[in-house]
Amino acid sequence: MSERTWTEVDEYVSGLLAPHDEALGATLRESEAAGLPAIQVSPPQGKLLYLLARTVGARSILEFGTLGAYSTIWLARALPEGGRLVTLEAEPGNAEVATRNVERAGLADLVDLRVGPALDLLPVLDAEGAGPFDLTFIDADKANTPNYFTWALDHSHPGSLIVSDNVVRSGELANPESEDPTIPAQRRLHEMLAADPRVESTTIQTVGVKGHDGFNVALVVG
Secondary structure (H helix, E strand, O other), rough: HHHHHHHHHHHHHHHHHHOOOOOHHHHHHHHHHOOOOOOOOOHHHHHHHHHHHHHHOOOOOEEEEEOOHHHHHHHHHOOOOOOEEEEEEEOOOHHHHHHHHHHHHHOOOOOOEOOOHHHHHHHHHHHHHHOOOEEEEEEEOOHHHHHHHHHHHHOOOOOEEEEOOOOOOOOOHHHOOOOOOOOOEEEEEEHHHHHOOOEEEEEEEEEEEOOEEEEEEEEEEO
16 A cells, blocks of 8 residues: 555545535645645544544534644534634744634634643643633644643543544654654653543554554543
């Protein structure tokens, strides 16, 4: 199997089950024009986030890593009237693009975009009494995934989902000698998950337009 095949399957699935409307298409075009890296989730992955949020009846969502707001839009569309999505973005330039994309999608009333390093923003959310969140999506700097997960778990409730993206890293997750500097953090995340009785989780490998990677889904049970 080749990346060409993976991409063709993604395109087939996207065309039938996760087609772009004008807002999603414009989000990708605006992000590309602004020079943002093309590291957003794929359309099938965006649709999965939407379905997970719908499945748990999410009214409150937290996102680590906004980029151009492509995943933000998928998640926000799953919220009911009166719902709220807090999304954290470290780069002001990315946040400007994301703000325009969210507004174009008609979701500005649901999305609360905070700008700055997430570890600096989390104490502010604490002070505001944010949470508990029904769903958290972690897709920011990979070295801090365990830190973000720890905070998210402490601000969740039984029945919440925490989704961590890009945890497999082309299979390097299984290599304790990997030279990928993000791998120690991803391995530590899995060790935390295995040891914490408050969560049940699994990691799913993925292939597609983004190559070989994977995501972890953790259900908060206590």
